[in-house]
Amino acid sequence: xxxTITLTRPDDWHLHLRDEAALASVLPHTARQFARAIVMPNLxxxxxxxxxxxxxxxxxxxxxxxxxxxxxxMTMYLTDNTPVDEIKRAKAAGVVALKLYPAGAxxxxxxxxxxxxxxxxxxxAMQREGLLFLVHGEVTxxxxxxxxxxxxxxxxxxxxxxxxMPELKIVMEHLTTKEGVQYVAGGDRFxxxxxxxxxxxxxxxxxFTGGLRPHYYCLPVLKRxxxxxxxxxxxxxxxxxxxxGTDSAPHAxxxxxxSVCGAxxxxxxxxxxxxxEAFEAIGAxxxxxxxxxxxxxxxxxLPRNAGTVTLKREPWTLPEAVPFGDxxxxxxxxxxxxxxxxxx
Ligand code: NCD
Ligand code: ZN
Numbered sequence: 001x002x003x004t005i006t007l008t009r010p011d012d013w014h015l016h017l018r019d020e021a022a023l024a025s026v027l028p029h030t031a032r033q034f035a036r037a038i039v040m041p042n043l044x045x046x047x048x049x050x051x052x053x054x055x056x057x058x059x060x061x062x063x064x065x066x067x068x069x070x071x072x073x074m075t076m077y078l079t080d081n082t083p084v085d086e087i088k089r090a091k092a093a094g095v096v097a098l099k100l101y102p103a104g105a106x107x108x109x110x111x112x113x114x115x116x117x118x119x120x121x122x123x124x125a126m127q128r129e130g131l132l133f134l135v136h137g138e139v140t141x142x143x144x145x146x147x148x149x150x151x152x153x154x155x156x157x158x159x160x161x162x163x164x165m166p167e168l169k170i171v172m173e174h175l176t177t178k179e180g181v182q183y184v185a186g187g188d189r190f191x192x193x194x195x196x197x198x199x200x201x202x203x204x205x206x207x208f209t210g211g212l213r214p215h216y217y218c219l220p221v222l223k224r225x226x227x228x229x230x231x232x233x234x235x236x237x238x239x240x241x242x243x244x245g246t247d248s249a250p251h252a253x254x255x256x257x258x259s260v261c262g263a264x265x266x267x268x269x270x271x272x273x274x275x276x277e278a279f280e281a282i283g284a285x286x287x288x289x290x291x292x293x294x295x296x297x298x299x300x301x302l303p304r305n306a307g308t309v310t311l312k313r314e315p316w317t318l319p320e321a322v323p324f325g326d327x328x329x330x331x332x333x334x335x336x337x338x339x340x341x342x343x344x
Pocket of ligand 2: 015016040247
């Protein structure tokens, strides 16, 4: 039995860091696990300009623990009105991608896109400048069942988008379905996807086991077991189209354990350990290194990190809660014993 795993120093290709005191609370956890992260722009108000992205990067760097070399990779939030000119400024400012939130799809998505065709001139500019397009791939039509929203998005939106922007690099974020896996696996070299730890470890039963479980609620929502199996196969296939993106999305416990529960699982404390558990369960630990440390930078056109991190088979108990500004934040699996431990 393998008792240590050495990985190329990994990155998180989908992360929510929030702002101000919340940012200061969660950032050290990610900076301990990852060298870089793609930072999502769904603040209130959202990060829609290059200048806002630069200012947000400064706040993140200022909140880093002493001595950390963690590097935030900045994104902007695409709206119906993102000017074409803004893309040149974004490129010059070091922004690497824009994020599509279909209006109303998830946390802080009210300013999201109402009709993708309105953004085509801007997407063309991104294609020209080499900025990536990160897609929250769910339709929001009220008549589409919540569990079908990704499959319907793949079916209705991806074909026309790809036809209009043949060389735009697209990442389907937090993939959750077999339809999504099939689309990405069968797609061209400009298409890839991130996969979260929770979608590899759990199916939708986890939301309802012994009662309603708010900390397992994220968007896109957990799906049936057949979808989880498809995601595991994709992650462990060795295909360079699939890579690590935690979608760690902190919400204060009072917001999660509420009559209306915010969507998001907080996994920053133990992301690598959770991925290791998922890969080990299907005998694919040897595939974790490339998934966590190679495929992401290769797709983004960035260098792989130098150095390694080590996971050890050593049981430890994940804290029930950690500070989150003035509030409390409960990690997914808080209070549970995990079998793998990231060694400092
Ligand atoms: C994210 C958040 O809380 O910002 N929530 C989530 O459930 N994943 C938003 C998102 O990525 O959809
Ligand atoms: Zn997210």
